[in-house]
Amino acid sequence: MPKLRPLLKGRSLNWLGVVPFLAFALLFLILPTMNIVTGAFFDAEGKLTLQNIGNLFTPEITNAFSLSIRLSLASSIIGCSVGFAIALAVCLGGLPRGLRAVTMTFSGVASNFAGVPLSFAYMATLGRVGFVTMLLRDWFGVNIYTMGFNLIGFWGLVMTYVFFQIPLMVLIITPAVDGLRREWREAAEVLGASSSQYWRMVALPVLWPSLLGTLALLFANSFGAVATAIALTGSLLSIAPILLFNQIRGDVLQDPHLGYALAFGMIVITGLSNGVYIVMRSRAERWMK
């Protein structure tokens, strides 16, 4: 061992120190993903083909993707707006200081409270005999289920997803809101700007990249969510990740390579939206010095 040390000190062997990590990442993160991606471009005989990607454009699969995209868009736009409003309220709204710490802590918990238990909480609240459903029926005579609401439907799922989207938004956007300097507001006021002019011409343009970036992140976050939807709908709702889940379990598409193409499509969408997030974040950081 003592003989090894001068060796390790040599510059050329320093890279050995990261080999375990790189091997781990390669074997259990990068290679499995690459395997799926390449699988999407080969047919059963091992020949290079674009046929699998072309086969994605059947009504069943395009409908699943479009439903997934609409679901993620709706939940991320709502999560983004409400989360931003809450962040503004606790940072700049003149609320008691203690509320901010409470909000941040709760957001940390709630953004991690996703998946199966979250869907149970919503079933107990907005299901057919849920707490709020019964409350509305008994106190206000409103039966939301006869009015067309269904927790297992589109808006029910959106409401459930919003539960983890809002806290995530609050957690990510608060540092950006804190980054708005008091001097900017004062400078705008000295120059005679009204409050709405300050927001329109100074604050929002500064926050814009952060808002857009976080929207992209929230989109990716709900696009990849599987467990919440499965626990809520019993894998019946045809969204892209559930379709892939059923495909992995029992080859419901009767073509393994179509499964890889499906997974590849999901990577493309989450990859793109995360790319938007990274680009936007680096833009936003210009103002955060």
Next chain:
Amino acid sequence: MKRFWSWAAFGFGFCYFFLPMVGMVEFSLRMRRGTYSLDAYRSVLGDPQFQATFGYSAVMALLTIVFGVFVVVPTVYWVRLKLPRLRPLIEFITLLPLVIPPIVIVFGYIRLFNTSSLLPMTGSAFGTDVLLMLGYSVLSLPYMYRAVDTGLAAIDISTLTEAAQSLGASWPVILLRVILPNVLVAVLSGAFLTFAIVIGEYVFAALLNRPAFGPFMVWAGGNKAYEPAALAVMTFALTWGCMALIQLVPRLFKHQRAHR
């Protein structure tokens, strides 16, 4: 006026998050007809399947944490000390699990480590358990890396390393007795987050066919009426506990340090 809208936004958020909490607690108490009782909790806690799956997931979470610490801490330390140019690459890799949907990663595992492959890990229960643990380590990588990286940024590792080396410490000693105690708080916060993520995880466990807590909860959701709500309350309390510990641990340690 501004304050009114602030209260309105906060109030809306409060209701949005409060009602499902109340709903799930209320529902979990409804098992006995006409009165509130803890029957659902009793039924859950007495269920041998609950005990088995929860125990399985808890052990998995602990193993994931240990493995994560042993992979992440030396790597972050080494990169900061000797290979700062590699940092962007390592950081990029640790962000990948947030970009690639977990379902795709586990799909890759099933393809790559199946019984007819070079490394047939899914061939035996033990091999699949190891694979599941490694998969959970991948899932928790972004959080573990961030936590440890912030922890190491706060201490002067090159001075500490030189001091330890001039006293004759070997690399394992430096890592275990100098670096690790200094980033323990950061490691613990990563560990609690990992625990919260792993304990209720569904997709990996379901697709690798392991008897974990997540699949058990989904099964209960389809077959029981009041127990799922009780499970949700318990999981929420657990998540809350993990987050509380993350907030608490640094304070406890600061206290200790001030005395020194």
